[in-house]
Amino acid sequence: xxxxxxxxxxxxLPSLCPSFAGLISLTxxxxxSSARRTTKRLxxxxxxxxxxxxxxxxxxxxxxxxxPSSAPSPYHTPPVFLPPNDPRRQLLVQSHRHANPYxxxxxxxxxxxxxxxxxxxxxxxxEKEIEExxxxxxxxxxxWSRAKLAVMYGCSPFFVGIIAPNEGxxxxxxxxxxxxxxxxxxxxxxxxxxxxxxxxxWGRDE
Amino acid sequence: MKALRLLRxxxxxxxxxxxxxxxxxxTQYRPPxxxxxxxxxxxxxxxxxxxxxxxxxxxxxxxxxxxxFFHNAPTQEERxxxxxxxxxxxxxxxxxxxxxxxLHARLMLPPxxxxxxxxxxxxxxxxxxxxxxxxxxxxxxxxxxxxxYTSEAVLCRHPRxxxxxxxxxxxxxxGPKTIAVITREWGVEVAAAPGGEVDPGYLQCKRxxxxxxxxxxxxxxxxxxxxxxTDSKGKPTFAEQGWRRGASSKTIKGDYFGxxxxxxxxxxxERPELRQEDLQRKLEKGVTLEQASTNFVRALMGAIYLxxxxxxxxxxxxxxxxxxxxDFSKLFEFRQPxxxxxxxxxxxxxxxxxxxxxxxxxxxxxxxxxxxGVFAGKDKLGEGSGSSLDEARFRAAVGALKGWYLYSPLExxxxxxxERGGQWEPVLVDGGEVVV
Amino acid sequence: MPVQAIRTxxxxxxxxxxxxxxxxxxxxxxxxxxGSSKGMNTFxxxxxxxxxxxxxxxIQIHISPRPNTHPIIRGLYINGREKVICVRNLEKEQIxxxxxxxxxxxxxxxxxxxxxxxxxxxxxxxxxxxxxxHGGNKEIFGGRIVGAxx
Numbered sequence: 001x002x003x004x005x006x007x008x009x010x011x012x013l014p015s016l017c018p019s020f021a022g023l024i025s026l027t028x029x030x031x032x033s034s035a036r037r038t039t040k041r042l043x044x045x046x047x048x049x050x051x052x053x054x055x056x057x058x059x060x061x062x063x064x065x066x067x068p069s070s071a072p073s074p075y076h077t078p079p080v081f082l083p084p085n086d087p088r089r090q091l092l093v094q095s096h097r098h099a100n101p102y103x104x105x106x107x108x109x110x111x112x113x114x115x116x117x118x119x120x121x122x123x124x125x126x127e128k129e130i131e132e133x134x135x136x137x138x139x140x141x142x143x144w145s146r147a148k149l150a151v152m153y154g155c156s157p158f159f160v161g162i163i164a165p166n167e168g169x170x171x172x173x174x175x176x177x178x179x180x181x182x183x184x185x186x187x188x189x190x191x192x193x194x195x196x197x198x199x200x201x202w203g204r205d206e
Numbered sequence: 207m208k209a210l211r212l213l214r215x216x217x218x219x220x221x222x223x224x225x226x227x228x229x230x231x232x233t234q235y236r237p238p239x240x241x242x243x244x245x246x247x248x249x250x251x252x253x254x255x256x257x258x259x260x261x262x263x264x265x266x267x268x269x270x271x272x273x274x275f276f277h278n279a280p281t282q283e284e285r286x287x288x289x290x291x292x293x294x295x296x297x298x299x300x301x302x303x304x305x306x307x308x309l310h311a312r313l314m315l316p317p318x319x320x321x322x323x324x325x326x327x328x329x330x331x332x333x334x335x336x337x338x339x340x341x342x343x344x345x346x347x348x349x350x351x352x353x354x355y356t357s358e359a360v361l362c363r364h365p366r367x368x369x370x371x372x373x374x375x376x377x378x379x380x381g382p383k384t385i386a387v388i389t390r391e392w393g394v395e396v397a398a399a400p401g402g403e404v405d406p407g408y409l410q411c412k413r414x415x416x417x418x419x420x421x422x423x424x425x426x427x428x429x430x431x432x433x434x435x436t437d438s439k440g441k442p443t444f445a446e447q448g449w450r451r452g453a454s455s456k457t458i459k460g461d462y463f464g465x466x467x468x469x470x471x472x473x474x475x476e477r478p479e480l481r482q483e484d485l486q487r488k489l490e491k492g493v494t495l496e497q498a499s500t501n502f503v504r505a506l507m508g509a510i511y512l513x514x515x516x517x518x519x520x521x522x523x524x525x526x527x528x529x530x531x532x533d534f535s536k537l538f539e540f541r542q543p544x545x546x547x548x549x550x551x552x553x554x555x556x557x558x559x560x561x562x563x564x565x566x567x568x569x570x571x572x573x574x575x576x577x578x579g580v581f582a583g584k585d586k587l588g589e590g591s592g593s594s595l596d597e598a599r600f601r602a603a604v605g606a607l608k609g610w611y612l613y614s615p616l617e618x619x620x621x622x623x624x625e626r627g628g629q630w631e632p633v634l635v636d637g638g639e640v641v642v
Numbered sequence: 643m644p645v646q647a648i649r650t651x652x653x654x655x656x657x658x659x660x661x662x663x664x665x666x667x668x669x670x671x672x673x674x675x676x677g678s679s680k681g682m683n684t685f686x687x688x689x690x691x692x693x694x695x696x697x698x699x700x701i702q703i704h705i706s707p708r709p710n711t712h713p714i715i716r717g718l719y720i721n722g723r724e725k726v727i728c729v730r731n732l733e734k735e736q737i738x739x740x741x742x743x744x745x746x747x748x749x750x751x752x753x754x755x756x757x758x759x760x761x762x763x764x765x766x767x768x769x770x771x772x773x774x775x776h777g778g779n780k781e782i783f784g785g786r787i788v789g790a791x792x
Contacts, residue, residue, distance in 0.1 A: 368647075374649050378652045
């Protein structure tokens with residue numbers, strides 16, 4: 001809570017009174033004349049979160065729920081993660097409606113980052129089609145890439161990779177990437193390495 | 207659960223000189239079997255010189271016991287000669303060491319633990335190969351006790367911890383590195399070289415040669431020498447064979463830190479000569495300070511259990527090991543948390559997780575900040591912030607997974623509490639970590 | 643590999659479980675001839691020292707002469723440092739006070755904590771570290787403030 005100093009009287013300004021500038025202290029002094037203004041400034045209103053929606057009669061008979069303005073601690077288990085027989089589960093529901101603000105009908109959920117298409121596994125490919133995929137992929141792996149086959153047969157590229165792995169092409173692609181990396185200069189290589197290190201720190205929560 | 211009366215059949219573990227009674231009736235006490243008490247020429251690695259007039263009592267052995275020798279009031283010179291020839295300080299010296307009794311008081315050890323046993327705990331097998339005088343047998347017991355107490359404390363308080371993290375938590379509480387630190391914080395000093403004349407208050411071990419010390423004054427450093435493969439090393443480790451070990455292999459075949467056990471009892475049963483070979487190698491090459499302190503703390507734990515009972519052992523563990531601070535949330539390292547979280551939600555029957563932007567600032571600036579929450583339906587599972595949407599989503603998933611794994615029940619009673627006279631209560635057993 | 647673990651060590655909190663007195667050893671040095679050792683010599687002969695030693699069995703006590711110098715007390719600590727106090731011309735009660743000072747010290751250099759209100763705790767605060775993105779935020783949809791977020 002900050003306390004504001006009373007405005008300096010003009011006599012204290014060094015530019016107006018150069019000879020006394022060194023003698024007069026620039027720190028604020030409390031005088032009878034300024035006491036009223038100082039105490040008035042100290043009398044601050046409480047934060048609205050402490051007073052709102054509480055009738056005067058219940059002012060001393062309520063619990064203030066003021067969540068901390070900090071990131072949640074990993075030691076606070078979210079209510080959904082509590083086992084059904086944990087007493088905290090009931091307590092959280094009973095104690096205050098703030099346990100989950102999004103349960104209220106008027107609260108909207110925040111916007112989603114990325115809308116994924118709901119993907120359902122269909123399990124529709126039979127032995128014959130799988131043989132066909134394998135044949136195409138061994139014949140010409142560059143024409144029949146995983147993505148292309150996946151679109152054609154309505155499955156995921158990951159599944160194509162499982163049923164028809166092509167080690168030869170994989171090694172070749174790796175070699176190509178390695179060759180490109182060989183030509184990188186110092187700055188680019190360092191930048192990439194640093195980025196990988198930073199990414200590793202995400203998982204360690206550093 | 208029926209409690210074991212370890213003290214009753216611990217005679218084979220405790221050598222007779224370190225029974226509790228010998229602390230009380232120190233002068234009157236005589237061992238029932240003199241043969242147990244003696245340090246024989248055949249077992250002691252160094253021979254006593256014949257010019258010391260040790261009485262030969264014919265039947266029981268070549269040399270009289272050291273205790274009896276001191277009892278006969280030898281001259282100062284004789285005393286020093288014999289002390290310099292035995293590998294570790296004799297038990298009788300324990301009461302003369304201020305350092306040892308200061309250590310006993312500093313650790314607030316139970317009064318039933320005699321100084322002789324404390325002195326024995328400080329003798330590493332690398333200093334004295336004789337298992338009647340070193341701490342090897344006590345440290346085996348202490349190793350198991352530490353494992354039991356730590357694992358129940360970790361697992362009952364955090365029943366959902368993944369196996370790898372559980373191993374890391376065990377390692378953080380009672381791993382060799384931590385125990386070496388504990389030994390230092392207890393103010394235990396290490397003897398420069400072990401021997402009978404050394405104050406028994408020092409940790410006695412033969413130190414392995416430093417990597418940067420020169421070989422015979424040639425200027426070549428020890429670490430630069432080629433590693434000579436010894437034939438007695440046994441089978442190659444999994445890492446040497448190029449295998450990556452999974453959690454189940456670590457659980458079944460590893461110790462309680464998930465590390466591979468070099469020698470199992472099965473190996474020793476197959477080839478009994480291995481045990482002596484291993485001991486001999488330790489005696490020749492020495493051990494690191496970390497290994498010696500590990501043996502000491504484990505042996506002390508075992509000694510307290512044998513002399514003062516379960517309750518004292520658990521209290522000692524609680525005071526010195528469990529009271530240490532460990533932030534469990536810093537033990538995790540996730541590679542693909544978003545994938546793990548969606549698998550977890552599918553397994554537990556929640557709606558599939560969706561990342562939503564809670565707040566953001568400076569999207570088009572050089573330093574944006576996004577705060578992203580992961581939601582399953584209307585319930586927020588976790589939250590994270592980052593300078594890109596990808597990072598924030600990743601961190602939010604990490605937060606949600608930690609929220610799941612770090613669940614801790616409100617009131618826990620560990621199983622060993624029932625053994626110490628409490629009521630046994632079942633603890634939560636979780637379905638286990640997410641398997642992808 | 644779903645989750646890997648990072649190996650760390652736990653940190654000590656002296657006094658939370660067991661309390662380890664940081665003073666390991668006290669060395670008392672005296673001189674038989676110099677007058678500055680008069681108080682020290684009476685202290686060593688008085689019952690004060692045995693009483694102090696009996697009250698603190700975790701401290702080793704060494705007494706040795708150090709001729710033709712002022713008397714000193716040297717405290718040795720678990721962190722490997724030592725602290726020396728010269729007790730010339732002090733009375734025995736004052737020397738006992740110095741012993742207690744050495745007993746209570748940690749062996750660290752005496753430092754003034756910077757900032758005046760330094761809190762040294764391993765536990766995180768109940769309300770966490772403040773950041774500007776939580777608490778009192780306003781939710782905006784289409785340029786319209788719809789409510790307070792948290």
